[in-house]
Amino acid sequence: MAVLKYGLIGMGRWAREVHIPVLNQIEGAEIVALSSRSEENLKKAAEVAKGEPRLYQDYRQLLQDPEVEAVVICTPNHTHAKIAKEALEAGKHVFCEKPLALTLEEHVELSRLAEERGLVLQVGFELRHAPKFRRLHRMVKEGELGSVGLFWCHILRGPLLPGWRADKSQSGGIIVEVLSHYLDLFNWLSGGRPARLFCRADILGQHFDHDRLSIFVEYESGPRAVLIASFFCPAVKEVKFGAVGDKGAVEASIIERRMAVAYEDGRREELHFPPPEGVEEPGYPGTYFQHLSFIRCVKEGEAPEAGARESALALAMALAAERSVESGGMVEVPEPGV
Incomplete structure (x- = not known):
């Protein structure tokens, strides 16, 4: 072929x-x-x-x-x-x-x-196909950051556009439609299975679903992950992602093609990941590479x-987050069965 x-x-x-x-x-x-x-x-x-x-x-x-x-x-x-x-x-x-x-x-x-x-x-x-996150995955796997104990993500943006995305019965809700990308990154980079999570969410503006959320995840393999998101301020759009180990830490901009690394010995690096020469990559980084x-x-x-299991695991986390919001407590993440 x-x-x-x-x-x-x-x-x-x-x-x-x-x-x-x-x-x-x-x-x-x-x-x-x-x-x-x-x-x-x-x-x-x-x-x-x-x-x-x-x-x-x-x-x-x-x-x-x-x-x-x-x-x-x-x-x-x-x-x-x-x-x-x-x-x-x-x-x-x-x-x-x-x-x-x-x-x-x-x-x-x-x-x-x-x-x-x-x-x-x-x-x-x-996102897991984007060069900067491929690099971060190698850093975690090869121990460049030491023992990574925390992954984090913060998302600041305005509400979803009207239409099917703003209809929970069609989109699955804001956690499925938007935050599942970052939950998948947590899963992939941690290399483990999410065991339990806690979610606090409410509606601050006039929106169809949660527009102020915080999700705390514990992994069976030890790391924890924290996601904080707001969807009520259209004046700002910023998405950052990070990892913290005992030998170094990383902060990456989702939208921009850069990543900052700080090491325990005081070294600092600013890494840049332009698209391949002659390639225009619209959308979020990784769209070109996922098709390759x-x-x-x-x-x-x-x-x-990223197949059925990875999608099912992100959905299982979204469903667990909804149950956590309702119960007000930590809940187990169900085995997706795939």
Whole structure:
């Protein structure tokens, strides 16, 4: 397979402004089909995509297209599981924006189906593919920071835009829609399973869901993680992530491509991670590299780093956080079953 032939489902902003421009730049990818119920969005997407992809207003027609080998699902969250299941049943490899599904049971079903069919099922946790977080992962794994006891993240931004994201029945809520990216980073970098967590959350502004949150996580392997988020002030947008060990500490900007490192001997480093020469990477860092990883998995028959289990684990944490808010106490994170 010299080139992986893609069909994209859902032509909202993220598909048009992130996935299509990224795939246009990858030699091993070709967009051959696009699908959207919106004729206007479909037309806009076709203008961005290279070549002349076939256009479908019914995604089921795209799934019947014999030239499509892999699909990218960019539809609202509550539709992901249904479309992913139909795509796998049609014999297509699947790249699905997170979350893969809104229930743990659906994650189990989709994982089994992908395994039975011998298909790649990857979930869009792009941050773990970003070069700065690959570097941080190596630093943690190789002991450069010593014994890491704490991971942290703070998020300052305005409320979600109106639409399906602001409808909890469709998005799964703000923890699933936004914070699952950072919960996944905690899980990946810690190398362990979250055992229990505590969440305090409320609504400060006129929003559909929690807009002031703090989440405290304990891992079976020892580290702890703390996430603090606000979604009520549109005047600021800042997302930072860090790790603290007994030999060093790291602070990384999610949005900017830099990372600061401080060592116990007083040394300081400012590391920068520009995109590869000639590559424009829209969206958050990692969007380009996650597609390279997906293509490699399809061609070489590898399991993706971020698959059904990783999505299920982030969802299990989100569900546990909701239970913690209701109970006011620490709760166990359920085994996702994948």
